[in-house]
Amino acid sequence: MPPYLRPVAVTLDCADPLALAAFYREATGLAPHPGSGAGFAALTGPDGFVLGFQAVEDYRPPRRPGQDVPQQVHLCYEVGEDLGAAEARLLALGAAVPGHQPHDPDHARVLTDPAGHPFCIVRKKRKKGKD
Structure with a gap:
């Protein structure tokens, strides 16, 4: 194995x-x-x-997309099909939207947590043959 x-x-x-x-x-x-x-x-x-x-x-939050302070870690979370609702909920909790968005906003969005770590939220993929 x-x-x-x-x-x-x-x-x-x-x-x-x-x-x-x-x-x-x-x-x-x-x-x-x-x-x-x-x-x-x-x-x-x-x-x-x-x-x-x-x-x-002396923690310093990462800066993205620059590398003055590298991102250190990047997590991705599946959030269902309504990215807008998931983003709004996370923003209300204290997340922020960085200036750099490298993905198609209909599929994935980059946010930062309250300490500045970037993370992605991604639309749940539909299974083939499902509505």
């Missing part, structure tokens, strides 16, 4: 782990990890996946 890697966690640097965890909790519905604190906070999914947030002194 060939070796494989199963993703079990992603951790984002930020200035305020609890605040960023609160944003992603509302955005994703993941459960807060009971060991979360000011230096490191986490959310867990039903399959055990952990989305973590670690405090970094």
Whole structure:
């Protein structure tokens, strides 16, 4: 059997782990990890996946598309067929729209979380033969 890697966690640097965890909790519905604190906070999914947030002194948010401060990580989320509604909900939670949009806005949109990390929301793909 060939070796494989199963993703079990992603951790984002930020200035305020609890605040960023609160944003992603509302955005994703993941459960807060009971060991979360000011230096490191986490959310867990039903399959055990952990989305973590670690405090970094003098944190500087990434700048996109420039590389003065590289993006560090880029996550993508499937949001269903109504990208506009998903975007509006995320903006209300504290996300922002960066100036650079490299994708077709009918298929995917780039946003940034409250700590400046870019992420994409993508339209759910319809299965062939389905309306």
